[in-house]
Amino acid sequence: MTRLSAAFNKPHPALVTFITAGDGNTAANLDALVAGGADVIELGMPFTDPMADGPAIQEANIRSLNAGTTTSDIFAIAAAFRSRHPDTPLVLMGYANPMTIRGGDWFASECNKAGVDGVICVDIPPEEDPELGPWLRSAGIDLIRLATPTTDEARMPTVLNGASGFLYYVSVAGITGLQQAAQTSIDEAVARLKAHTDLPVAVGFGVRTPEQAANIARVADGVVVGSAIVELVAEHGMNAAGPVREYVASLKAAIQSARS
Amino acid sequence: MTKAELTPNSFRNQPDERGHFGQFGGRYVAETLMPLVLDLEREYRAAKQDPAFKAQFDDLLEHYVGRPSPLYYAERLTEEVRKDAPAGKGAQIWFKRDELNHTGAHKINNCIGQILLAMRMGKTRIIAETGAGQHGVATATVCARFGLPCFIYMGAKDIDRQQPNVFRMRLLGAEVIPVTSGAGTLKDAMNEGLRDWVANVHDTFYIIGTAAGPHPYPELVRDFQSVIGTEARAQMLSRINRLPDLLVAAIGGGSNAIGLFHPFLDDKDVAMLGIEAAGHGLEKEHAASLAGGRPGILHGNKTYLLQDEDGQIAEAHSISAGLDYPGIGPEHSWLKEIGRVRYDNVTDVEALAAFQLLCRTEGIIPALEPAHAIAAVEREAKKMDRDQIILANLCGRGDKDIFTVAEALGTKI
Ligand SMILES: Cc1ncc(COP(=O)(O)O)c(C=O)c1O
Numbered sequence: 001m002t003r004l005s006a007a008f009n010k011p012h013p014a015l016v017t018f019i020t021a022g023d024g025n026t027a028a029n030l031d032a033l034v035a036g037g038a039d040v041i042e043l044g045m046p047f048t049d050p051m052a053d054g055p056a057i058q059e060a061n062i063r064s065l066n067a068g069t070t071t072s073d074i075f076a077i078a079a080a081f082r083s084r085h086p087d088t089p090l091v092l093m094g095y096a097n098p099m100t101i102r103g104g105d106w107f108a109s110e111c112n113k114a115g116v117d118g119v120i121c122v123d124i125p126p127e128e129d130p131e132l133g134p135w136l137r138s139a140g141i142d143l144i145r146l147a148t149p150t151t152d153e154a155r156m157p158t159v160l161n162g163a164s165g166f167l168y169y170v171s172v173a174g175i176t177g178l179q180q181a182a183q184t185s186i187d188e189a190v191a192r193l194k195a196h197t198d199l200p201v202a203v204g205f206g207v208r209t210p211e212q213a214a215n216i217a218r219v220a221d222g223v224v225v226g227s228a229i230v231e232l233v234a235e236h237g238m239n240a241a242g243p244v245r246e247y248v249a250s251l252k253a254a255i256q257s258a259r260s
Numbered sequence: 261m262t263k264a265e266l267t268p269n270s271f272r273n274q275p276d277e278r279g280h281f282g283q284f285g286g287r288y289v290a291e292t293l294m295p296l297v298l299d300l301e302r303e304y305r306a307a308k309q310d311p312a313f314k315a316q317f318d319d320l321l322e323h324y325v326g327r328p329s330p331l332y333y334a335e336r337l338t339e340e341v342r343k344d345a346p347a348g349k350g351a352q353i354w355f356k357r358d359e360l361n362h363t364g365a366h367k368i369n370n371c372i373g374q375i376l377l378a379m380r381m382g383k384t385r386i387i388a389e390t391g392a393g394q395h396g397v398a399t400a401t402v403c404a405r406f407g408l409p410c411f412i413y414m415g416a417k418d419i420d421r422q423q424p425n426v427f428r429m430r431l432l433g434a435e436v437i438p439v440t441s442g443a444g445t446l447k448d449a450m451n452e453g454l455r456d457w458v459a460n461v462h463d464t465f466y467i468i469g470t471a472a473g474p475h476p477y478p479e480l481v482r483d484f485q486s487v488i489g490t491e492a493r494a495q496m497l498s499r500i501n502r503l504p505d506l507l508v509a510a511i512g513g514g515s516n517a518i519g520l521f522h523p524f525l526d527d528k529d530v531a532m533l534g535i536e537a538a539g540h541g542l543e544k545e546h547a548a549s550l551a552g553g554r555p556g557i558l559h560g561n562k563t564y565l566l567q568d569e570d571g572q573i574a575e576a577h578s579i580s581a582g583l584d585y586p587g588i589g590p591e592h593s594w595l596k597e598i599g600r601v602r603y604d605n606v607t608d609v610e611a612l613a614a615f616q617l618l619c620r621t622e623g624i625i626p627a628l629e630p631a632h633a634i635a636a637v638e639r640e641a642k643k644m645d646r647d648q649i650i651l652a653n654l655c656g657r658g659d660k661d662i663f664t665v666a667e668a669l670g671t672k673i
Contacts, residue, residue: 048573049447049558051454052290058441071570096288096557101571123557125294127278128286131557148292150461155295173292174459 003089004117004142004165007039008200012256013217014039016202017248018093018226020046020060021077022069024233024240030081032241033229034088036248040202040222041081042120045074045094052122054177056227059234071098075114082115091118091144091165096131099124104135111141118142118165126158133162142166147193149173149185156196166200166222169193177227180206183215190219210254217258225251271525271600274591279475282597284590287474288557292458297560301476303381308483313376320372321487324405327369329488330357331495331651336621341641351644353637354504355654356492356520359626365656366488366516367398371467373484375402378465385460387411388467389453391418391446391512392582392629393425394656395469400434402467410434413452416444418581425660443575446512446585450559470513471589474560478589485519492651493523504651506640507532510633511603512547512582514589516655521601531602534592535636537578538605545577548605549588550596563590579608579668580628582656610635612668615658627656628664 007014017038019029023046033041046064050057078090092099092111099107099121111119119141124131126145136143142165150173151159160167169189171181186203193201203216204224213223225248232247233240274281279301287297307313321327334353342350358366378386386408390396396412403410412429416438419426429436442448457466471481489507496503507524509517511534524530539546546552549564556565558573566574566586576586595601606614611628614635618626626634630653637652644650658665666673 047571048442049451051451051559052292052458054455062441065572097565097567097571097573099571101556101567101569122290123288123560125287125289125291127294128288131288146291148290150292150295152295159291170292172459173461175455178459 002117002142003087004040007089008166008221010039012259013220014200014202014222015248015252015255016040016042016204016222016224017229018042018044018224019229019233020044020057020064021074022046022064022067023060023230025238026077027080028241029233029244031084032245033248034085036245037252038088038248040089040091042091042093042224042226043074043078045071045092045098047095047098050095052175054175054227056177056230056234060230075110078114078116089117090115091120092116093120094122096121096123100131104132107132108135108139108141111136112139116141118144120144120146120168126161129162137162144168146170149189160197163199166202167193167197168224169201169203169220170205171203172205174205176205178206180208180212186216187219210250213251214254214258217255223255272522274594275475275479279479281591281594283555284562284593285475285478286562287560288562289474289560290458292461296461297474299381303377304476304480307377307380313380316376317373321369325362325368325372326360327487328491328495329360331492331499332357334622337618338641340617340621341638342646345642348646349642349644350646351505351641351648351650353641354649354651356488356651358488358516358653358655359624359630359657363394363398363401364659365394365398365627366485366519367395367469368401369487369519370469370481370484370515371398371402373480374465374467375406375408378467379406381465383463383465385409385464386467387413387453387456387464388469389413389446389449390469391415391449391584392580392627393418393422393429393660394582396434396436397425397428397432399467400429400432403434404432411456412436413439413449413456415446415449416440418445418449421664422581422660423663445576445581447573447576454559469515471515471518471591472513472559472561472563472587478561478591481515482518482522482591485515486522488516488519488653489521489523492520496651503527503530504649505529505531505644506650508535508633508637508640508650509653510535510583510629510655511588511592512585512629513587514592516653518589518591520653525600532600533636533640534601534603535632536603536605537580537583537632538607539577539579541607542605546605547576547578547583547585549586550592550603551605553586555593558587561590563587563593579611579664580632582627582629583632604636606632606635612665614638615665624654625658626654627658628661630655
């Protein structure tokens with residue numbers, strides 16, 4: 001069993017948390033996510049042009065790049081995380097150009113060396129899979145695909161072909177951190193996706209409150225929270241670990257109680 | 261591999277069915293946009309087969325835009341360039357005068373095509389990005405003409421340097437939304453346009469202003485702009501019964517250039533030269549992605565980009581807002597790689613000199629974008645024989661640039 005499948009095999013739905021690499025004290029914040037109870041960690045790779053992100057994550061990208069974060073720094077952060085936390089799955093999330101600039105083979109091999117479990121690439125749809133997918137699959141790294149409110153039934157097989165780890169349902173047509181989807185639309189979408197796949201389905205975009213997280217946890221296999229954590233890092237700078245741990249713990253408690 | 265194997269039978273049948281021009285192009289977009297991009301492709305294929313679509317496009321180009329645009333022999337400029345050319349040198353300089361189009365640039369050709377597509381798809385809200393403001397003005401114009409609400413994303417820096425166009429867009433009823441992220445130029449405006457689009461896919465059509473972005477945009481923008489080259493080719497043949505020896509066009513994203521070049525690509529005796537903006541110089545800040553960049557993925561396509569070794573995108577610089585972009589349309593990347601088109605570049609200083617030269621010799625105030633092409637024309641003409649012909653795309657007029665030029669020349673207006 002991979003670290004990712006183990007994380008989705010716990011008695012409660014998985015809490016998936018996102019922060020941007022190189023923003024604030026990343027190592028301390030990652031430890032805080034684990035201490036707060038995160039089951040899966042998404043580590044954002046900063047990019048100059050984060051087209052799918054709202055203001056909170058855009059600014060985190062800028063802070064990180066202004067602090068001089070490089071791709072090799074990100075892999076060093078991942079490798080150090082892996083040695084401190086042998087069991088918590090780590091997924092890199094970001095944009096195509098930084099992931100492919102040295103070749104998909106290079107990227108997959110660095111992921112492997114750093115103990116990265118999965119990759120989410122925002123702007124490589126299944127149609128452009130050859131850019132990265134084959135390399136990740138042969139390195140045993142999960143390629144996590146996204147489904148959205150615009151992904152119709154006919155397209156599901158295309159999205160799922162070559163996907164592994166989990167399926168990320170982007171619950172709003174839009175950018176990160178802004179609106180939140182109506183719970184009924186999430187319920188319907190998760191049921192629809194589950195009819196197509198045995199992969200765990202995690203739901204994200206716009207999730208901020210423990211109550212929202214609990215509602216999603218009633219139907220989905222995982223809840224993804226990003227911008228709300230990134231905003232805490234923005235607010236508390238190098239001292240964000242405490243507030244991040246407390247906030248994540250509140251989400252965790254809500255998720256654990258959701259199905260009891 | 262031999263040269264013959266590398267050279268396709270025709271240079272005019274790109275892209276392939278996946279939207280790739282060789283290794284370039286493609287559809288690198290978020291999943292939310294992918295179904296829409298596939299829809300757009302289907303709808304574009306259907307429109308291309310539909311005689312009514314073509315008839316409406318042609319009719320609007322003739323009676324609203326004012327096509328065909330003239331083909332003009334620039335006699336005084338030719339003489340001026342010959343003055344310091346070696347004996348027997350100094351090619352004849354001709355212009356395709358797309359600066360005379362309604363709204364003052366080639367951009368309107370594409371906007372007419374795309375708004376017809378938008379309406380065919382039942383979209384009711386139009387967005388666009390703009391750099392120089394010419395594409396924004398052209399988009400605002402077609403939106404006014406067809407009564408659709410129009411939202412234009414424009415970098416804050418570009419809003420400052422293109423005030424007349426900002427005012428024009430507002431007069432035309434568009435909302436101009438300033439973009440302050442990044443350097444506040446065209447790249448940032450495009451990011452913001454894409455963000456709007458993902459959030460409004462159900463009713464919104466994104467009119468992309470250059471031959472770039474996810475497939476099918478590079479193809480459809482090229483096709484709509486190809487009216488430039490198709491007319492020019494026929495005009496050359498009917499006026500002087502021969503084709504030009506060299507085509508020259510400025511490149512931001514590359515739409516006016518591909519529009520001129522594409523209909524000539526299989527005319528093997530016609531050479532082509534695309535001119536990127538070298539800004540302060542290639543060793544300093546510039547916007548020449550072919551000369552100073554490498555292949556990468558941005559804004560939906562794979563193409564040459566200015567970037568660092570980690571794939572972070574660099575800020576471009578050009579005195580011309582319309583060329584101030586760190587990428588280039590994917591078909592140009594392909595044409596460079598297979599060697600069919602040559603690419604060179606021109607600095608801010610050279611473009612300013614050419615701008616003034618054209619004003620004085622021909623009584624034409626060009627936009628700063630084609631001023632880059634004109635600087636290259638001067639350079640090339642001096643190396644070519646007097647009976648040879650250069651045809652350059654005069655793709656925009658300079659009214660929008662007079663404040664920028666005045667400032668660069670140290671004049672207050
Ligand atoms: C007059 C003019 N020429 C050229 C350009 C550059 O675009 P493209 O390379 O797509 O023709 C612009 C862009 O705003 C423009 O306004």
